[in-house]
Ligand SMILES: Nc1ncnc2c1ncn2[C@@H]1O[C@H](COP(=O)(O)OP(=O)(O)OP(=O)(O)O)[C@@H](O)[C@H]1O
């Protein structure tokens with residue numbers, strides 16, 4: 001055969017009869033659910049009422065204004081941002097402790113991880129919330145924060161932390177989430193550190209680096225690079241998990257949705273809309289992280 | 302007054318080490334003087350790596366004393382980093398830092414340990430990269446180099462700490478045959494410049510050419526110490542004879 005002939009085209013991936021049958025049954029199932037809701041439950045769909053809580057047209061000014069659900073989304077994003085920052089700090093420190101020789105540090109970090117992984121998040125959050133909000137925040141003086149203070153009364157503060165009046169409430173949510181997700185990040189970081197070969201420790205110690213420098217210059221950069229994909233996944237999990245802090249009255253998306261559903265009595269529409277919002281949010285991040293990862297892999301060759 | 306006898310740089314006195322109940326080193330006595338080149342050989346599992354790793358305390362010994370240039374090293378010692386800087390070590394698997402360029406691999410030690418400026422460290426690094434004949438690779442990453450090149454970088458990285466003694470643990474046994482010569486040449490040059498070297502290797506040509514003494518180990522003990530010619534042509538112990546016949550057999 002001539003060496004220059006192009007390679008044969010790969011076989012096209014076609015839907016087989018089985019695939020079509022599967023799709024058809026899923027579609028039928030969805031159609032049947034729709035039929036039940038419409039005909040049997042005699043449910044009055046009213047999307048516009050719920051949608052008004054997303055963006056509302058203000059007839060007085062003739063402008064569209066954001067409403068409760070978008071506020072909730074913003075709070076959810078803030079929770080995810082600060083929760084991730086804190087959880088990463090907790091996770092890197094405790095994840096490192098999981099790998100050290102010092103028995104005390106190992107016991108401490110191990111206990112933390114096991115404790116949090118073996119009680120339901122909701123129970124943990126209730127316990128932790130009542131402890132920090134009743135003990136630590138008054139002691140920190142967060143409850144009587146001056147809303148007109150120089151650091152508080154500006155747009156940057158509002159962007160990063162939301163309404164100053166709700167700051168202690170917001171921080172309680174962030175801390176709960178961070179403590180909770182921190183346990184999972186700890187395990188990711190531990191796995192990352194342990195995935196760095198023994199030879200790297202030895203080579204770094206052999207040139208006389210101090211323990212801190214071995215970690216900072218040699219081990220952690222490699223460990224964190226290995227942990228970035230699972231950390232990105234954990235970030236998305238954190239966005240979803242943030243919905244549980246609605247139960248301690250943090251006014252994030254799920255909390256707002258509960259309010260909207262109660263006010264409008266349009267339960268289906270509200271939760272479908274909110275589900276779609278979570279989906280778009282999380283899936284966008286998943287796509288973004290996937291893209292970043294592919295780019296990083298390419299630049300490293 | 303001139304002191305004619307060379308100074309002992311590495312001394313083992315009655316050193317023993319166990320892994321759990323397993324005796325890995327037993328009653329090791331060995332003195333390596335300044336400028337001396339010692340080749341260590343012996344069957345797999347005989348404790349060669351363990352012995353040289355005790356020198357910079359990558360492994361801790363339990364009984365006996367090890368002295369580096371007159372200073373005793375022990376697992377509890379405070380300033381072990383200072384000793385390690387005086388002892389260069391080259392590993393079988395190179396162990397370069399994969400997330401750093403070749404240049405950064407070399408400058409890390411001088412910058413962190415001696416507070417050298419980036420420019421100083423860079424100059425030093427380029428000097429040693431020239432000596433191992435791969436200066437043109439300075440900005441690449443380790444995975445972009447061949448095994449032989451990586452091992453030469455690893456040698457240069459150790460040299461950047463200006464060590465008093467260099468340890469090599471089977472530096473060529475992970476290399477493709479055509480890469481071995483380049484690494485051995487660098488080691489021979491280093492030897493000719495007067496570096497004190499302890500080399501675990503089965504490269505008999507290298508041992509014959511460079512070594513002042515060959516140390517033969519088996520089951521955690523030093524069985525025989527001899528000059529290379531004498532050792533390779535007429536080993537005294539049965540175990541060394543057996544080992545050499547197996548080494549030459551294939
Ligand atoms: N970390 C460890 N834990 C338990 N046993 C070990 C450990 N390291 C080495 N050993 C044992 O100690 C003995 C000596 O090992 P060492 O690596 O020093 O041998 P070696 O002479 O370097 O062998 P090789 O030629 O295979 O490298 C071996 O029997 C090995 O199984």
Ligand SMILES: [Mg+2]
Nearest residue numbers: 349350351470
């Ligand atoms: Mg070995």
